[in-house]
Amino acid sequence: MPLSFNPLFLWIILEYSCLALLFHFGLSLYSFLSIVVDTASEDLPQVIGSLQPIVAPLGGDVILPCHVEPQLNVEEMTVEWWRVDIKLDTRDPQSDYRYVHRYHDKQHKEDMKKLMYAGRTEMFTDGLKHGNISLKISNVMCFDQGSYRCQIPQLERASVIKITVAPPERCGSPPQCSWRNVIKDAGKYKGRLFYVFIFCYCLIFFRFFIFICF
Template identity: 50%
Template sequence: MRSDLVTVTLLLVLKLCEGQVRVISSLQPIVASPGDDVILPCILEPPVNVYNMDLTVEWSKPDLKPDPSDPLSRVGYVHLHRNRREVMDMKIASYIGRTQLFTDDLKNGNISLRIFNVTLEDSGKYRCFIPKLRSNMKYSFVQLFIDPNFLKTTTTEMPLHPRNHNTTDSYDINNVKGQFNVSIWITVTVLSILMITMASGVTRYLYKRWKQKQEVPNYEAPPSEEINTSSPSETQRVSMSLKSSWWNQSNQSWSENDLT
């Protein structure tokens, strides 16, 4: 029974995952020094031609809050790509001139964001989001840490640093895919364990109910005693004996009177 549940769970999870486009990003935080150029990896899996489908790509910092003194204010975007171009009207001022998508690679589903000359204020959680994507996984998050004590390394040691402004580091994309595949199997394993635990609990509960029913004593009323009308009771026998004795004495007395 347990093996059947595991098999069914695996098939359901894999069926849900396959065939649906997912926005996926790095599960590991990105760490850099002030002044570095960094890439926040984010891709569509399986690949979708974002450019031809004219999909909007939004990069934002969800932890930023609007100005409480201005009820009409709203938080801008780190980078907004709409109608096949960057929209500057709602861009956060501190990111103007410092962000870039890999426009030539949008056809391959690569929506990674490059940030130039990062500062301490750039630290935080970033969200890559495609609003019109027909999927239940339209967005993903990337964590960026800017550490002044973090030593700058070469491109080989830090693949997230760009080699130039026109190419994408393929290692980043493959790494993101590998991390996502690992996360899928972790999810499948957790769901399988939960299903097995639930099935085991239900089985134990049903067994206890069955056992309790088997142990309940039978409280049926004992069979009633049948009244034996064929033989007289002790009281009846005594009464009959007394009557017989009285009758004999009476007859004897009458006989003596007749003789006299």
């Protein structure tokens, strides 16, 4: 007696095999791209800032250490310092474009500073040729407490440094960390791709489960 196969059964098996093959291919491609991207990132110069919060004396001066590693001359590049935890000032139409400090075209752009930092910040111009992009803030005030991002757009690299003003009892509690910025900066593209693969895997399992049960 010749064997007979249900066409629907063959179609389900074929579909399941194709989806499984596609899933494993996509997962392999994702792993390969992750290795390539991470390796390429390690080969590029990095912007390195302090991992520990910097304690700044109220009314004194503070230096936010930041440098490029390996050592690189950044005199021809743009260096930007800005606050990541301050909301835009609706009273200032150019608030979105103002920085704590900005170095561009071999000049320190005083006209692009936030008003609260006018005349209080400076960079070590002589150190730029050695990759030193540290920032000095004078006459530290309570509102200086928070997180600062140091970045070089040409390198697409940045580092975040936190300042804590002392004594803390005179400035109130420090601002809370913004998870919105953390999530935004952390692997947004690789994360989306990973979730797509998980969804495909769940879809394959669901269809196979429906076939077995019914």
